[in-house]
Amino acid sequence: MEFFLRDRAPSDAAIDRDVARSCASKQPYESEASARAVAAMNGMSGALFTYHCRYCDFWHLTRRPTSSGPEIIDD
Numbered sequence: 001m002e003f004f005l006r007d008r009a010p011s012d013a014a015i016d017r018d019v020a021r022s023c024a025s026k027q028p029y030e031s032e033a034s035a036r037a038v039a040a041m042n043g044m045s046g047a048l049f050t051y052h053c054r055y056c057d058f059w060h061l062t063r064r065p066t067s068s069g070p071e072i073i074d075d
C-alpha cells in the first residue's frame with residue numbers, strides 16, 4: 001500500500017500539469033449549451049463536441065475523436 005501511494009503521486013502530478021496547461025490554452029464555457037452555441041456559430045457543430053472538464057469545472061470543445069484518437073484543439 002505504501003508503495004502504491006508513493007508510486008502514484010508523481011504521475012498524478014504530471015497529469016495535472018498537462019491538463020492545467022491544456023485548460024489554460026482552451027476557452028472555458030460555463031455550460032454545455034454555451035460551448036455548443038459557440039461551435040455552431042463557427043460552423044463546427046458537426047466537427048466538435050463538448051466535454052465537462054473536471055479540472056477547471058468548465059466545459060471545453062474538442063474535435064470529434066477519429067481513428068487516430070481524440071485531438072484536443074486550441075481555440
Ligand SMILES: [Zn+2]
Nearest residue numbers: 023053055056
Ligand atoms: Zn479545463
